[in-house]
Amino acid sequence: MNRRGFVSAALLGLSSKSGQAARNIAGGFVNDGFPLGHRLRDRKPGFAAPKQTIRIPAVIVGGGCAGLSAAWHLNRRGFRDFVLLEMERETGGNARWGQNEVSRYPWAAHYLPVANRESALVRELCTEIGLLKDGVWDERHLCFSPQERLYLHGRWQEGIEPEIAATRKDHDQYKKFDTLMHEARATGQFTKPLEASGGKISPDLSLDRINMREWLRRNGLDSEYLQWYVNYSCRDDYGSNLDTTSAWAGIHEFASREPEEKGPLTWPEGNGWIVERLKERVGKYLKASSPVYRISREGNQWKVWTEQTAYLADAVIWAAPTFLASYIVEGAHPKCDFVYSPWITANLTLRRMPDHAGDIAWDNVIYDSPSLGYVVATHMNLTTVQPESVWTYYWALVDQSPAAYRKLLLEKDWSYWRDLILADLTRAHRDIADCISRIDVMRLGHAMARPVPGFLGSPQRKRWIEGEPGLYYANSDLSGFSIFEEAQFRGVEAAKKVLRRLS
Template sequence: MKRRDLLRALLGAPTLLACEGREPPPPLAVRMSGANHERGHRFVRDADDEGWADAPMERVPVVVVGGGPAGLSAGWWLARHGADFRLFELEDAVGGTSRSGESDVSAYPLGAHYLPMPGADAIELRALLTEMGVLDAEGQPSATATVREPDERVFYRGYWYPGLYPYAGASEHDLAQLARFERLLDHYAALRDGNGKRAFALPLARSSMDADLIALDRESAAAFLDRKGFTSPRLRWLCDYACRDDYGLALDDTSAWALLFYWVSRMEGPGSETAPILTWPDGNGALVAHLRAAVGSRARTGRVVSGVTPSDEGVELRTFDADGSQSRILAERCILAVPDFVRARLLPGSVEPSPYSSWLASNLHLSGRPDALGCEPAWDNVLYESRSLGYVSATHQRGRDFGPTVWTHYLPLLDDDARQALLDARPAGLADAVVSDVERAHPTLRADLERVELWRWGHAMVAPRPGFLEGGTRLARRSAVIGGRVHPAHTDVSGVALFEEAFFHGTRAAAEVLEAMREAPA
């Protein structure tokens, strides 16, 4: 693919304009990684293979399948309650899309990188944060985990401005629409249904499923804004950014319910600021590391589960190691913390597949700080005229404002062209596209750039397209226990890929298992 076509497919037109007519840039040092496709696809082939009857059978009370945030959260909960369990992860490292990397300079995220401060009702999540030392005895977040000011800035027409909304040059019309949109959010933040449930709450299971609210899920976020008369380009950009940020979707493809959920679920009440952001140099890798430590040696990585069969005897799991050696496990209960497309293969017919968004997360390893015009560097650096989300700085939270750093750039692949480009392009081409994107705000970027580490997330996260709530039945249908013994636990259950959802469903499934085992001891 030609450079201009690749840039157009991944980034859209503005970058192309900026790059046209220039000499092709010198080659970059690039490394590309991603989910282990070969191993991931292998269990499909091996599922029907003979020889399982001879494989050794081990008895384990509880098995957690999947070592992403949901599975690890389930493991953390089981460990806290003294349960005997195993956790199997197909990849060589746990953490799923919250994994992280580390260099001499800093730890850095490979995927999810922040957690809004959970509200008072998120008791279990606050317990985790307290255990981590993120919250003190009074429940106040530590200074090191709360994002350091300046938290965000936006690059708009050649200049960095503080904050996310580009106030510079905004017309009265723009500001009036912003104010009206904020009033709308306040309205939903104050709203309670007949059962006293909030309209939009985290986890999603605590949100109202009243019909008039669920109706919002039938239209796209773009259609909703149209219908409400929100025409301000800046406001629509802000909403589009929100959809790209949390869901990897464009405004046109996102459920209007999900857009409102993004804002309102993080407000304590009407008129309140959205919750402060918690972050770490390694992003949500810090959460993963803590959960992983709690699970300890009960976690087995590089272990593929190729079949889950519940019966009266228990749940039979077929697993094999990286070397191909097969084994069978008979468990009392199984927590299935895998995305729906894996679940559909392990337990055919148990779930309709969900749509997923794809991401390219790129770590730019820099020897120094490239030049820029405008306000001081922030933690989150957003590019207005871009399809990407911009970048976060891994050294910001540590307080290192000079010298080497790692910037993590996030590019959601919003359409089929972009997804195809991600599959077709060579790593050097992808890295060039990412660097060209950031280069618009930092013209001297390439001079400081030592290497680019690309991470390709093909099935990054479940995508809340219109209708994803399935008329309010999604949660009940997808979280229902399968075969009396298999407990689904994944963000795919709720349909929004947030750490809070993973944690909720992991701990919820673990609590269900503990309850069931207490009622019916083996």
């Protein structure tokens, strides 16, 4: 359904009895990052000059998973002369989490796939934080059953691949798609992280020149169900659709997984759980509420400016989103050409589960919805009977240009998103408005980088990855798509460069 159709449906839905229930729901926007982001971009109002200057060997900018992983690597190599500067009060970036009287819940990143052999770094971390012991994953952190379900033709089915009313043709095409993914996996190029082979296996750039829709067409895969499923996966993982995803990235989404993969690993607070384990190790280096508004050259050193302190450093890791560096880092490329997708996420507090909700899974998806559905924060709680819950609702805004959606995010008030969310969920849960006591909405204008066609071979991406002498970029967006494995890899790679420079 297009946006206009969807908005009409929302209004129609709310003209009924549930309209009153909707108006009783509390909530608002939370974690808005754009006022500070726009201030960094426009320098209006300006920033105060630092009160003091401190000499320090290294500075990390950005306390998301990339910055925390850089700090984790420096610390475990015994290097302790650095500071980690985070703009927000809460650390974790896209892996931030929240908590209320019912449960902890994620704000964005909510799971980590179990790491296979090539994800050596993730396995190292998982071993260190007790998730992996003697090659065996701790069952308490593996997603409990039922994991996923899909609302299709008026009822719920297990799993997200559409099954209800699937025809022989759909099944044949699922099979063909699986075979193609199996063959792709065997080439060894679809790894997590992307550069796991260290350049030994080159990616097939011809796949990066076309989009995923074209790849499906060339392979005769025109089943509506299969196309929905692949499109859903692109929206879910990359915040893009079949038209705006490089075929290489679209294939990576499936071919990088083991066929019999366990998991995923998940927690009520999502990847906030990992953030907390990292903070236990590197929290001592962290300075939150410290936006870096300028980085300038001082001879062979870099001066990192915050309103409290300026840091004169031999090496800097920029782990904040790369596009921001264009406004802040002296001498950086003036315009970053990465495409970022806008998202909204919302945490819905439920005083009770909807009637006839069925066997609620961890991840619950509605076929043909513009949203991605909801993940249940209380699914991993060990309490057996809990009428209340928190659902984290995800919506990658993919059908129009990112600029148009960013405008919408700024223009529309909270009740607009409340109504859209309720209209969407009402299709599967008629009484949902009566069940919810609170909806908190997070708006993300630049949530994650999109792997658009051409991203792999992009010369600008390569230049950012190379960085400058003493200044290294580390955000997961350098990989073209945003997942924990890439954030960790980029953070650790940048930390290694720092250690090489300083030694």
